[in-house]
Amino acid sequence: MSFDLVLFGGTGDLAWRKLMPALFQAFRHGTLPEGGRIIGVGRDDASHEDYRQRIGERLAQVETAKRPNPDEFAKFASLLYYQRMDVSKSEDFQALKRTLAERDADTVVMYLATAPTLFTQVIEQLQAAALNSPRTRIVLEKPLGYDLASNRAINSKVGEVFDENQVFRIDHYLGKPSVQNLMALRFGNAIFEPLLRRENVANIQITLAEELGVEKRGPFYDNTGALRDMVQNHALQLLCAIGMEPPISDHADAIRDEKLKVLRALKPWTPETLTQHSVRGQYDAGTINGQRVPAYRDEQGVNPETHTETFVALRTEIVSWRWAGVPFYIRTGKRLAGRDGRIVINFRPVPHSIFKLPGGGAANQLVINLQPRDGLELHLMAQGANNRRNMDALSSVQLDLDFDKRFGSERVGAYERLLLDVIDGRLNLFVRADEQEEAWRWVEPLIEYWKQDSSGPRSYPSGTWGPSASSAMIARDGYHWSEES
Numbered sequence: 001m002s003f004d005l006v007l008f009g010g011t012g013d014l015a016w017r018k019l020m021p022a023l024f025q026a027f028r029h030g031t032l033p034e035g036g037r038i039i040g041v042g043r044d045d046a047s048h049e050d051y052r053q054r055i056g057e058r059l060a061q062v063e064t065a066k067r068p069n070p071d072e073f074a075k076f077a078s079l080l081y082y083q084r085m086d087v088s089k090s091e092d093f094q095a096l097k098r099t100l101a102e103r104d105a106d107t108v109v110m111y112l113a114t115a116p117t118l119f120t121q122v123i124e125q126l127q128a129a130a131l132n133s134p135r136t137r138i139v140l141e142k143p144l145g146y147d148l149a150s151n152r153a154i155n156s157k158v159g160e161v162f163d164e165n166q167v168f169r170i171d172h173y174l175g176k177p178s179v180q181n182l183m184a185l186r187f188g189n190a191i192f193e194p195l196l197r198r199e200n201v202a203n204i205q206i207t208l209a210e211e212l213g214v215e216k217r218g219p220f221y222d223n224t225g226a227l228r229d230m231v232q233n234h235a236l237q238l239l240c241a242i243g244m245e246p247p248i249s250d251h252a253d254a255i256r257d258e259k260l261k262v263l264r265a266l267k268p269w270t271p272e273t274l275t276q277h278s279v280r281g282q283y284d285a286g287t288i289n290g291q292r293v294p295a296y297r298d299e300q301g302v303n304p305e306t307h308t309e310t311f312v313a314l315r316t317e318i319v320s321w322r323w324a325g326v327p328f329y330i331r332t333g334k335r336l337a338g339r340d341g342r343i344v345i346n347f348r349p350v351p352h353s354i355f356k357l358p359g360g361g362a363a364n365q366l367v368i369n370l371q372p373r374d375g376l377e378l379h380l381m382a383q384g385a386n387n388r389r390n391m392d393a394l395s396s397v398q399l400d401l402d403f404d405k406r407f408g409s410e411r412v413g414a415y416e417r418l419l420l421d422v423i424d425g426r427l428n429l430f431v432r433a434d435e436q437e438e439a440w441r442w443v444e445p446l447i448e449y450w451k452q453d454s455s456g457p458r459s460y461p462s463g464t465w466g467p468s469a470s471s472a473m474i475a476r477d478g479y480h481w482s483e484e485s
């Protein structure tokens with residue numbers, strides 16, 4: 001199968017950091033179909049050779065195991081082409097059309113790794129140049145809009161030009177092996193699924209913590225904030241993966257229908273829950289790994305008076321027979337105490353204990369580690385400790401599965417997986433328009449509430465787990481975040 005992958009934003013940050021290294025890995029693993037071209041689009045005047053050289057320089061900087069040797073790079077470079085374009089000019093789309101006609105590939109992928117403000121324009125230009133034939137697929141990177149209205153505007157424009165099954169909305173978390181493992185855990189094993197319901201589960205905690213600050217993305221991030229950057233997409237997708245009913249098949253729409261139901265079942269916000277069940281924070285100066293780091297307000301490109309949140313903690317519920325009454329806590333932030341992506345399922349304690357349990361009754365816990373470790377921990381009680389004074393006391397032990405150790409280098413990275421899925425036309429790991437709109441609809445009251453709340457985000461020192469209000473929020477239900485146990 002031949003393909004042309006047209007990368008709008010081909011000289012931009014995403015292409016640079018993620019897409020080109022991922023495409024090279026796919027090439028190295030022999031999974032990139034033969035006979036393809038990768039056409040980087042940019043505004044600069046550059047030749048194919050200049051572009052290949054720049055990509056070569058970039059790939060020479062990736063971690064050693066993923067770096068090409070000269071021979072490999074020469075072969076990979078022969079797939080790379082460059083197309084100078086000004087996306088406001090229709091003649092440049094005609095030129096692109098001529099480039100594509102040279103090959104007449106089976107599949108043409110238009111990857112929009114550009115600022116989202118250009119999406120509508122590029123899509124209109126593709127339509128005007130008749131570059132939207134049924135063998136075209138369009139990939140849209142997040143953020144897809146800024147709120148529900150702007151998201152709808154983009155999706156309705158895309159819908160005028162492409163059929164929904166030609167549209168690949170990326171949420172790179174869905175491409176992570178650890179997130180796919182979550183689906184495998186739930187729907188590839190019979191033993192966990194019956195336990196995952198309100199009768200057995202006390203609460204579920206989703207944590208997406210980063211040590212990094214905003215890096216060089218200050219201007220973008222200051223207009224975005226953690227709610228739009230991480231919660232509306234990644235965290236809600238994880239919530240869907242852990243909360244959804246078993247899909248009837250692995251067909252993309254079967255999976256997406258179930259995720260949509262979860263989003264529709266999220267408890268609507270009320271004036272009371274907006275104040276009680278949401279916390280926003282912003283990092284102050286502090287210490288990360290022994291290094292002093294500046295406050296968010298002092299980062300480059302950030303307004304010194306900014307109220308943008310770099311931390312969010314929320315409590316919600318999925319109002320359904322399976323989950324009604326079970327709190328789902330979501331927490332994400334930058335400059336936190338560690339890089340830690342995990343879902344913790346806290347089970348209810350035994351109904352009547354004949355043992356002395358530590359801490360008055362530690363309950364079972366299933367921890368799904370997403371990153372940096374990818375694995376599974378099952379915390380159980382056992383009578384292991386040889387305590388002569390307290391012979392019937394139980395201790396907590398854990399079964400610990402490390403998928404990185406078990407599967408090692410055979411694992412495929414998120415972008416590599418998603419790029420191959422686009423080329424092969426597999427939509428399972430991409431977000432449908434209605435799902436995305438529903439997620440925006442749910443976060444919108446929070447956006448509005450924070451806009452009007454002049455007190456702004458609470459500050460937290462870099463290197464901590466966020467504002468203390470986040471612990472207080474969950475303590476009101478009688479629980480604590482998993483690292484506080």
Ligand code: BG6
Nearest residue numbers: 142172210212229230234341371
């Ligand atoms: C991106 C956000 O979508 O996800 C970034 O825009 C964030 O702000 C990143 O750092 C986190 O991704 P990962 O894969 O490093 O957890």
